[in-house]
Amino acid sequence: MTDEELKARLPAAIAARVRSLRIAEGRVTAILDASGLDAQGRSDIEAAVKDTLGRTEGVAEVRVAMMADRPARRIIAIGSGKGGVGKSTLTTNLAVALARAGRKVGIVDADIYGPSQPKLLANEGERPVAENDKLVPVESRWGVRVLSMGHLVEPGRAIAWRGPMAGRALGQLIDAQWGDTELLLVDLPPGTGDVQLTMLQRFKPAGAVIVSTPQDLALIDATRAMQMFEAGGVPVVGLVENMAGYACPHCGEISDPFGAGGGEATAAEKGVPFLGRIPLALGIREASDTGTPPAAGDDAHGEAFRAIGDRLVRWLDGADT
Ligand SMILES: Nc1ncnc2c1ncn2[C@@H]1O[C@H](COP(=O)(O)OP(=O)(O)OP(=O)(O)O)[C@@H](O)[C@H]1O
Ligand SMILES: [Mg+2]
Known part of the structure; x- marks a missing residue:
């Protein structure tokens, strides 16, 4: 027989x-x-x-x-047009907020040339192992799994790869042993280059969160990023305004170094949900630099990140944001 x-x-x-x-x-x-x-x-x-x-x-x-059932794992890309607006900071804090809410979350640091996640999650020294030719993500203290090029190369060493190699490297981070991880947040590099295109074409995210500062120029770039996702058939979950309103640590006066309200207005204009606003705060920068994500704490900054996390959860669960 x-x-x-x-x-x-x-x-x-x-x-x-x-x-x-x-x-x-x-x-x-x-x-x-x-x-x-x-x-x-x-x-x-x-x-x-x-x-x-x-x-x-x-x-x-x-x-x-x-x-075993293949877990219905979804990918959410965190993107922006302009660099340095806070994508990596938001990615870390959203992941920590969602893990706190009981979700199984992982981060893929898709910034192949300038990885940030090992530092933001205070696990720079970790080295992922490979099992059956696939990488096993590193566990962070906050219950967030992570894979980053920063865990694979020596810190401070520049990576000089061409586009196709960067695309392959990204593939290895995404197509890894994610186990029962339900949600992968992908921290994208700025702009609309090879990595973003690979991401759109090969790994089709379920949605994209766009980050911008309230500044006009950043908002123009954010609009471009939204258009890139929409053209690739990836729905925009919404826009987050970061570095909005600066509270002076001495007198408490609030000033708006990058303008005010621009993110909300742009979201309304483009017909995408406004997910929330994170202030420009020394505390956020300092906490991030020392690898203690504000979303893990209970102060107002943690609260602001968690409120955005809640809206993402509602979107994932099929409700309106
Ligand atoms: N709300 C905030 N308040 C204060 N500092 C912030 C805030 N958000 C981000 N930063 C700081 O701004 C810098 C850039 O943030 P981040 O690395 O998250 O941006 P990015 O968009 O990922 O940058 P890149 O485009 O280079 O990947 C970091 O030093 C970070 O700590
Ligand atoms: Mg970044």
């Missing part, structure tokens, strides 16, 4: 789930796709396979393995 003949004995609905089926020395090993089945469904199918094949001549033993 050949592998194919054995498979043909199974009812069509079960045969359709067979990922591999082999017989060797009277022992059958069947691997089935268990997607969408509950525990009862799995055990019914396992029993049916054992029963049907076990009654076949020449079969002494039947082993059935169920492939």
Whole structure:
């Protein structure tokens, strides 16, 4: 009896789930796709396979393995047109906020040439291992898994790769052993270059969060980034305004070095949700530099990041932001 003949004995609905089926020395090993089945469904199918094949001549033993459901992992890209507006800071803090809310979150630091996440998550010294040719993400203190080029090259060493190599490197970070991670936040480099295009074409994010400062020039670039995602069929979850309003640490007076309200107005103009505003604050910069994400704490800054995290969760859960 050949592998194919054995498979043909199974009812069509079960045969359709067979990922591999082999017989060797009277022992059958069947691997089935268990997607969408509950525990009862799995055990019914396992029993049916054992029963049907076990009654076949020449079969002494039947082993059935169920492939675990592939988690429906979604990718959210964090992008901006302009550099230095706070994408990496927002990515870290959104991830920490979502992990606090019980989500299984990972970060892919797609800034291949200038990685930030190892520093922001205070795990610069970590080195991911590879298993079955795939990288295993590094665990951070806040329950956020992360993969970054910064974990693979020596700190401070410049990477001088051409576009296609950067694209391949990004592929290895995304197509890694993410396990039960439900959500991958991808911290993009600024602009609309090779890495962003690879991201759009090969890994089709479920949505994109756009970061901008309230400044006109940054907003023009943010609009360009939104257009890039929309042209690639990736919905824009919304716009975050970062570095909005500066509270003087001495007198408390609020000034607006980059203007005020521009992000909200641009979001309204482009018809995308406004996800919230993060102030320009010395505390955010200092906490970020020392690898203690404000979203892990309970002060007003943490609160501001978590409010944006809540809106992202609502979007992911299919509600309006
Ligand atoms: N709301 C804020 N208040 C104060 N400092 C901030 C704030 N957001 C970000 N920063 C600081 O601004 C700098 C740039 O932020 P970040 O690295 O997150 O930007 P980016 O958009 O990822 O930059 P790049 O385009 O280079 O990747 C960092 O030093 C960061 O700590
Ligand atoms: Mg960055």
